[in-house]
Amino acid sequence: MLDFPKWKVWTVLLVILAGVWFSIPSLVPPAYQNGPLWSVLPKSHINLGLDLAGxxxxxxxxxxxxxxxxxxxxxxxxxxxxxxxxxxxxxxxxxxxxxxxxxxxxxxxxxxxxxxxxxxxxxxxxxxxxxxxxxxxxxxxxxxxxxxxxxxxxxxxxxxxxxxxxxxxxxxxxxxxxITVISEGDNRILVQVPGVENPEALKALIGQTARLEFKLVDLNADPNQVQQGHAPPGSQVLPMADGKGKIAVKRRVMVSGDQLVSASPSFDENGRPDINITFNAEGARKFGRATQENVGKPFAIILDDKVLSAPNIESPILGGQARISGNFTVESSKDLAISLNSGQLKVKLVPIEERTISPDLGRDSIHKGAIASGVAVLTVMIFMLVTYGRFGIYANIALVVNAFLILAVMAVFGATLTLPGIAGFVLTIGAAVDANVLINERIREEIRRGRKLLDAVENGYREAFRAIFDANITHAISAAIMAYFGSGPVRGFAVVLAIGIVTSVFTAVYFTRMLVVLWLRKARPRTINI
Missing domain, CATH: 3.30.70.990 (YajQ-like, domain 2)
Known part of the structure; x- marks a missing residue:
């Protein structure tokens, strides 16, 4: 039992210190995160779900x-x-x-x-x-x-x-x-995004089809007829994106956004925002051949049936790279790059219902959730202290450490905390205590059997670990199923539960064992009250 080498002690302590370090930004409100100390702390923090942050x-x-x-x-x-x-x-x-x-x-x-x-x-x-x-x-x-x-x-x-x-x-x-993105019926999609209180910007980002096409301009079209919406056979009339007139383009697509590999916001030689795009091998071949065959002719850059610009092909554009220019702002160029990189929508989505959820409701939920969590944890800690004495103190310290570790892991991965997530957090506290109860009761049983103190503690941890492992495996399977098949709040609950399973085993088994070993080495007691 006393064989707990220093490297294990330092490993456990470093894990705990890392947990405290990464959890601090999530525990302190952003308004108070000022000063030189905060510049060296990690930037990662826990996101709040729709029900907590609005x-x-x-x-x-x-x-x-x-x-x-x-x-x-x-x-x-x-x-x-x-x-x-x-x-x-x-x-x-x-x-x-x-x-x-x-x-x-x-x-x-x-x-x-x-x-x-x-x-x-x-x-x-x-x-x-x-x-x-x-x-x-x-x-x-x-x-x-x-x-x-x-x-x-x-x-x-x-x-x-x-x-x-x-x-x-x-x-x-x-x-x-x-975020929540789920189907409702055959032709609707429900979208819920926490922390975003500007539905207009969200609608613009989601609703943009991002159907990108390059087509040749029809030079034989009559400008007067084009402005009236008439185009020759094999061509079509499209509006300019800036609202300044219309233009006739060939219906045949030179290359489309389906062959796009990447898009990134950039600036042209005059400092105006534009977008650099790269095609795959097929798109590069099509684009290169089309520009080789049409040098000196204009081609239209079309986004969602609107012409962004219609520059002349000065020379063949080889290598699969091109530039999209238009009346972009820095923000709109970033949004368009995101839309192009995420892929084009095969169908246009129209908003039929929108709501903004106030963060005031979230504050009330956080307040009540914090009270419920505090009462639950305090009650458990009192029970452990009264029931198991010194070993209950160690279990209580493990509970606090477990909370820091859960918050740290969620912060590092940028996970989102929802109201069901708070319930999962409280449930993991109970699971951690359950592990300590199993260990302590097993030690009691070994002492009643007449084993020596060190042997009783050693057997208690070893034998209880099997039951703890089996119980947490079943919890992990349940959490994995909920995370895979669930969405929104259900997934948030499952994520916190899964993280808590790992951290509770670590704190209940290894951390408390380290505390017990250090105490036994120092005090050398002949009996223990447990």
Missing amino acids: GSHLLMEADAGDLMKHRLQAKEDEVTAELGRDPKIDAGDLSTANGVLSFMVRDPTQVDAAVERMRALSNPRGLTGTRDWDVGVVDSTRVVLTPNAAGTNQALKDAMSVARDVVRRRIDPAGTKE
């Missing part, structure tokens, strides 16, 4: 019209590419009027071949009965592709699945905040 609550709904529009446009590009690969099918007069895609087959003998090609395109999974577009023939020579309900529902499901991940990455790029 924040923003948004309910976003998918714009079905926007999804259908871009689904139709994507199918148009796909059909154009497919027909271009087969010179045997002479087709033209491609139209997307009334929400359906159609084209004319000039040679009636080729209609059946064209229909088969379109049916193959409309069966992306290669399975019978899973076509997402219905293919038919009108007026004997016009092939018509109509989106069906099954394809539309699947497209919406896929888009919403992507949207959840994109929204989470935009709000929390580091993945350390306790």
